[in-house]
Amino acid sequence: MLGVTFGLPSEWPSQDLIGYTDEFSAALALEGYRCGVFPMPINAGDSEMGWWSPMQRGLLPVDGLHVTRSMRRAAKRYTTTVDAAFDDVVAACADPDRPHGWIDTRIRTAYARLHATGWAHSVETWDRDGRLVGGLYGVHVGGLFAGESMFHDPELGRDASKVALMRLVEELTAAGVILVDVQWLTDHLGSLGAYEVPRRVYLSRLNVALGLPQSPWPGALTVPGRRVGPPNSHPPPRPEEA
Template sequence: MARRPGIFGPAKEWPAQDLIAFSSEFDEGLVLAAYSEGVFPMPLHDSGFGQMGWWSPVQRGVLPLDALRVTRSLRKSARRYTTTVDTAFADVLSRCADPRRPHGWIDADIRRVYTSLHERGRVHSVETWDADGRLVGGLYGVSLGGLFAGESMFHDPVHGRDASKVALLALVERLSDEHAEERIVDVQWQTEHLSGLGAIEVEREEYLALLAEALAVPEPAWPRKETHA
């Protein structure tokens, strides 16, 4: 089935580069519409073009649920931690947005909009805790149907070895239900770290086809009771 053009126009007319648009407008409705079209926001700080960049990588990083590489050492690490979902979203977001992290991009607008989407049940966090009750790792992302668009993850370099990987393992386990084959975890760009965990690259057109299938399946069993479009 052909995709109908959305707010970003037909995908075949997008430029052959990762950045496909920019805007000064940025709100919850625009963000959700973008993800449903295979686009995600990332600020264009000091670019002179606009406040927000809208990206759809030509080579998209995705993690098939059955491709996650769980080593013996990761299984061992997982036994040292406890994971939760949506119990400390603000803390996970703050840790991911720590300005001391290299290549930081999570600004006040991102925090405002994604916090609002979390309150609406569209953004979720996975937290990793050590035996002393410290938050030592986690991740957050957008959930639409069978799509989980991972936004950022962190681990405590002192107390949280493998803690972000353990959060990812917990996420994949939650998504691995009867619709697992149609679900996708979007990781935006493949990195050496993500490649080691099983992420692969697919061309933009293939990603959009996978996305169409994913959006047609129900949400996974998140602990929040209500979700709103």
């Protein structure tokens, strides 16, 4: 059931940013996902933590990842793991040289705690020389996976983040996840099958997802890239958005 720590959604402002707090912790972040919000600093260096619930929420259908031929070719160059290098993935996502960076020390500390307690997970992509060249991380609660960030090495890891996403959907399917939150829809995510729904629709689906059991993840099992990804190369029709 949806939490109410951040108030009733009917009372939230009609904007993506629904509030901010001076307090921030791993426990509060986890509660935020149960309420339909996620933490992100409003501005770099601010002491307050912003809490966001986009008016139009980006979702990725678990069974609708658009896997292109180029992604399948790229996958053959890599291997993937789960929860093998969580801190390294977050550090790469937090690289200050990346544009629009928002992952600060508070975020890194809180999500490391969530990982240590089994709520946050990472998927890693490795090249043939054993170098970490891509990955992603997010939070799993019941039937929800809330994707936080992904990266690829621009020189060594072409399409490596997409290969991590291919591995992710396999793990989510096995864990019984039915709702994959990607926060905001981008052109990049849209090309992979993501779509938008209004806030009220997201919260309704979240309420269902939170009622599902919490299934374990498999650990750091290494899988060759050629074995990851759904058999279909095109997504099914999008679900109804109302």
